[in-house]
Amino acid sequence: MLNDIQEVLYDADQIQQKVQELGETISREFEGRNPLVICVLKGAFIFMADLVKTITIPLEIDFMAVSSYGQSTKTSGVVRIIKDLDASVQGRDVLIVEDIIDSGLTLSYLIDVLERRNAKSITLVTLFDKPAGRKVELEADYKGFVLPDAFVVGYGLDYAEQYRNLPIIGILKPEVYEK
Numbered sequence: 701m702l703n704d705i706q707e708v709l710y711d712a713d714q715i716q717q718k719v720q721e722l723g724e725t726i727s728r729e730f731e732g733r734n735p736l737v738i739c740v741l742k743g744a745f746i747f748m749a750d751l752v753k754t755i756t757i758p759l760e761i762d763f764m765a766v767s768s769y770g771q772s773t774k775t776s777g778v779v780r781i782i783k784d785l786d787a788s789v790q791g792r793d794v795l796i797v798e799d800i801i802d803s804g805l806t807l808s809y810l811i812d813v814l815e816r817r818n819a820k821s822i823t824l825v826t827l828f829d830k831p832a833g834r835k836v837e838l839e840a841d842y843k844g845f846v847l848p849d850a851f852v853v854g855y856g857l858d859y860a861e862q863y864r865n866l867p868i869i870g871i872l873k874p875e876v877y878e879k
């Protein structure tokens with residue numbers, strides 16, 4: 701798998717350090733608010749698991765699965781809900797946990813859905829941000845790393861469902877998806 705990586709951007713230790721910092725900030729921000737922490741599957745599953753272990757205040761978790769990339773390195777532009785939340789967001793302080801914001805289409809869609817369900821507040825945390833990919837204006841409240849304009853995999857992020865289990869984040873060699 702690592703053979704298919706052109707460049708490792710951040711290794712496992714660097715990622716853990718950043719996740720810890722984000723968890724400390726979120727613990728302070730949400731003190732006394734019992735947030736509903738929503739993991740956007742599948743990509744955010746590793747970040748979510750690591751992040752909640754660093755948050756030191758009471759919280760609840762839930763999961764939503766959405767997909768727009770499929771087997772491609774480009775967004776289809778259509779965000780599909782594959783699995784919806786179990787919990788109601790009505791009146792809740794919601795923290796959305798994402799692995800990456802690229803075009804911004806996934807999160808702008810999700811925010812719209814959760815606003816219409818009357819969440820009390822919506823806060824976004826993303827581990828990775830790729831501002832060069834934006835198609836809609838969207839900024840995370842908390843972000844880990846800003847990435848270059850390249851297709852990346854690892855730490856939950858896939859290409860055609862592969863590479864999610866790499867413990868690092870790296871740029872995928874273009875010949876892997878151009879063949």
Ligand SMILES: O=P(O)(O)OC[C@H]1O[C@H](OP(=O)(O)OP(=O)(O)O)[C@H](O)[C@@H]1O
Pocket residue numbers: 740741742743744766767768769770775798799800801802803804805806807857858
């Ligand atoms: O800002 P955007 O351009 O919308 O891209 C970001 C989204 O794309 C990926 O999900 P994907 O649709 O690949 O589903 P997955 O999480 O199951 O891989 C990623 O996990 C984010 O949710």
Ligand SMILES: [Mg+2]
Pocket residue numbers: 743769770857858859
């Ligand atoms: Mg994907």
